[in-house]
Amino acid sequence: xxxxxxxxxxxxxxxxxxxxxxLEVIMCYPGLHAVWLHRVAHWLYRxxxxxVARFISHINRWLTGIEIHPGAKIGRRFFIDHGMGVVIGExxxxxxxxxxxxxxxxxxTSLKKEKRHPTLGNNVVVGAGATILGAIKVGSGAKIGSGSxxxxxxPEGATVVGIPGRVIEEHRKxxxxxxxxxxxxxxxxxxxxxxxxxEEIEERVRKLENLEGITSQIDRYIEQKKEEIEKEFWESxxxxxxxxxxx
Numbered sequence: 001x002x003x004x005x006x007x008x009x010x011x012x013x014x015x016x017x018x019x020x021x022x023l024e025v026i027m028c029y030p031g032l033h034a035v036w037l038h039r040v041a042h043w044l045y046r047x048x049x050x051x052v053a054r055f056i057s058h059i060n061r062w063l064t065g066i067e068i069h070p071g072a073k074i075g076r077r078f079f080i081d082h083g084m085g086v087v088i089g090e091x092x093x094x095x096x097x098x099x100x101x102x103x104x105x106x107x108x109t110s111l112k113k114e115k116r117h118p119t120l121g122n123n124v125v126v127g128a129g130a131t132i133l134g135a136i137k138v139g140s141g142a143k144i145g146s147g148s149x150x151x152x153x154x155p156e157g158a159t160v161v162g163i164p165g166r167v168i169e170e171h172r173k174x175x176x177x178x179x180x181x182x183x184x185x186x187x188x189x190x191x192x193x194x195x196x197x198x199e200e201i202e203e204r205v206r207k208l209e210n211l212e213g214i215t216s217q218i219d220r221y222i223e224q225k226k227e228e229i230e231k232e233f234w235e236s237x238x239x240x241x242x243x244x245x246x247x
Contacts, residue, residue: 004076008032011077015099030064031080037063041070072106075122082128089117094124095140101128109134109151121156 012025012032019025025032037060045053053070061067065084068074072088075096080086082102088094091114092106104126108116118132121140132138132150139156150165158167 005036007077008035011079015079016081030066031083034060034064034066034068034080034083034086035074035078038068038070038072038074041068042072042074045070072117091115091135092117093119095120095122097122098124098126100126101130101146103129105131105133107131107133118150 009022009025009032012029013019016029019029037056041053041056041060044056050070057068057070066080066086068086068088069090069092071090073093074088075094075098077097078094078100079098080100083100085103086100087105087107089106089108091108094106098120106118106120110116115135118134118136118138120126120132120138121142123141124138124144125142126132126144127146127148129147130144130150131148132144134151136151136153138144138150138154139158141157142154143159144150144154144165145159145161147163148161148165149163150160152165154160154165155167160167162168
C-alpha cells in the first residue's frame with residue numbers, strides 16, 4: 001500500500017511540472033485525492049458493500065468535483081489533471097499510465113445492466129472536455145483531442161479529434177504527451193483545400209476573360225480579406241507540420 005501511494009505521488013510529479021513538493025501534492029491535488037478515495041470505494045464495491053461504496057464516491061465528488069463510480073476499474077499511475085467535472089461511469093475500465101484532463105466524460109449509452117462504458121488501454125491521453133460514450137475500446141497510446149466526442153473504437157496509437165471523433169493520425173508512438181492542444185485541425189485543412197481550389201478557379205476565369213478581351217474590376221476589400229484568411233490558415237498548417245516533425 002505504501003509503495004502504491006509513493007507511486008501515485010511520483011506520477012503527479014511526472015505529469016505536472018507545477019508540482020513543487022510531496023506535501024503540496026498530498027494536500028492540494030484533487031485528482032490524487034479522487035483516485036485514493038475511489039480505491040477505497042472500489043474495494044468495498046467488490047465486496048458487495050454497495051451503499052457504503054456509493055456514499056464514499058459521493059463524498060469524493062463533493063470534495064474534488066470528480067465523479068467516479070465505485071464499480072469503475074482503474075489501473076496504476078492514473079492521473080486526473082485539474083479534474084473538475086470529470087465523470088467516469090460504472091463499467092468504465094482504464095489501463096495503466098492514463099491521463100485525463102478536466103471535464104472528461106466516460107459515459108454510457110444504454111440502460112441495460114451490462115458493459116456500457118468505455119475501455120481505455122494503457123498510456124491513453126484524453127484532452128479537456130472530451131466525451132467518450134458507450135462500450136467502445138480506445139487502444140493503448142491513443143490521444144483524444146480536447147472537446148472531441150468519441151462514439152467508435154479507436155485504434156492503438158491513433159489521434160482522434162472532432163465531433164463526432166475522427167481518426168486523423170494512426171500508429172503514433174505510445175507515450176504520454178502533455179501537448180494535447182497541438183493536434184491537427186481537420187476543419188482548417190478543409191478550408192485550406194477550398195481556398196486552394198477557389199484560387200485555381202479564379203486563375204482559369206482570368207485566362208478565359210483575357211482570351212475574350214473582358215476586363216473586370218477587382219474588389220480590393222474582398223481580396224484583402226481573402227489574403228488575411230489564407231495567411232491565417234497557411235500559418236496554422238505550418239505550425240501543425242512543425243509539431244508533427246518533432247521526435
